[in-house]
Amino acid sequence: MKGIIIENISNLYKVINQENKEIYKCLARGSFKNIGITPVVGDIVEFSEKENVIEKIYDRENYIKRPKIANITQIVFVISMKHPKPDLLLLDKQLAFAESLGVKSLIVINKCDLVEENEIEKIFNIYKNIGYDVVKLKAKEKAGIENLKENLLGEISVLSGNSGVGKSTIINALFNDVVTSEGDISEKSKRGKNTTTLVKLYEIDKNTFVADTPGFSTFEISEIEKEDLSHFFKEFKPFMEKCNYIGCSHIKEADEECAVKRAKNNQEISESRYENYCKIYEELKNIKKW
Ligand SMILES: Nc1nc2c(ncn2[C@@H]2O[C@H](COP(=O)(O)OP(=O)(O)OP(=O)(O)O)[C@@H](O)[C@H]2O)c(=O)[nH]1
Ligand SMILES: [Mg+2]
Ligand SMILES: [Zn+2]
Known part of the structure; x- marks a missing residue:
C-alpha cells in the first residue's frame, strides 16, 4: 500500500492511505538504517498492511532538517501583530530560506484584533508589493479563515513562526475543532511557551495537508x-x-x-x-x- 507519513514518535509512524483514508501504525524497516535514511513526516511510502512496516520511501521533492519534514510545497509564515510583536527579521530570514528551497511562501498576519488597521496595513503592504500572498487573520474569532483555506488548497503547507503567534489556534480554526493544543502567552514575557513540540500533518481536504510544527530553526538559513x-x-x-x-x-x-x-x-x-x-x-x- 502507498501512503503519506503524518506523524512520527521515535520508531513509530502513522501513515495515511490516500485511497481509503485509513490510518495505519507502522514501524520502519531496520534496513533503512543501513542506507542512512530515516523516514520523516511528509514522506510518501510503500508499506505492508499485514506486517505494519514501511518498506520503501519514495524520492523526496525536498527535505527540511529542523523540523524534520519532507515534500512540502508551501511554507506559511505566521507573525502576530501583538504578543509577541511582529518579528520581521525572522520573517525575512525565513522567506529567504523558502526562496532558496524553491517552495512557495504565504504570509499570515495574525492577532489583527489587537492593533489599529494602519499598523497592519504597513506590514501588509511591504510584502504585498513584493508579490507575496498575505492573509490577515483573527484566528481566535476565526475571521479570515476562509481566505486562508483558499490559499492552502492542493498544497502541503507547514506553519512556521515564533512561539505564541497562533499557529495551533489557526489549525484548530481550520478544522472548526480542537485538534492540536494551544498554549498561553506568558504574562511576564508576553511570549509563547513552545506548546507544540511535535511535527504533525493534518488533512484538510483531498491532497491538502497542513502541518503544525514547533517552528523552523533559524539555523536553517546558515546553509545559504x-x-x-x-x-x-x-x-x-x-x-x-x-x-x-x-x-x-x-x-x-x-x-x-x-x-x-x-x-x-x-x-x-x-x-x-x-x-x-x-x-x-x-x-x-x-x-x-x-
Ligand atoms: N487576541 C488574539 N489572540 C490569539 C489569536 N490567535 C491566537 N491567539 C492566542 O495566542 C496564544 C498562543 O496561541 P498558540 O496557537 O498556542 O500559538 P503557537 O504559535 O501554536 O505557539 P507554540 O506552539 O508555542 O509555537 C493563545 O492564548 C491563543 O488564544 C488572535 O487572533 N487574537
Ligand atoms: Mg503551537
Ligand atoms: Zn548593488
Missing part, C-alpha cells in the same frame, strides 16, 4: 552563502543587474555604484527589507567565520 542571499530577496533582482560591480554586496559599495541601494533610497525597495538584508548578510558572514 552570503553571496547568494540577495538572490533570495526577490524584489532586489531587477535592480541587482544594474549594479556596477559583478558580485556587488549592496552594502559597502557607494550608492552611485549600487542600484539596490538607489532603489532603497527611492523607496522602490522597503527600508525594513533592506536593513534586514544587511543584518542577515552580517550574520552569515559571522557564522562562516566560526
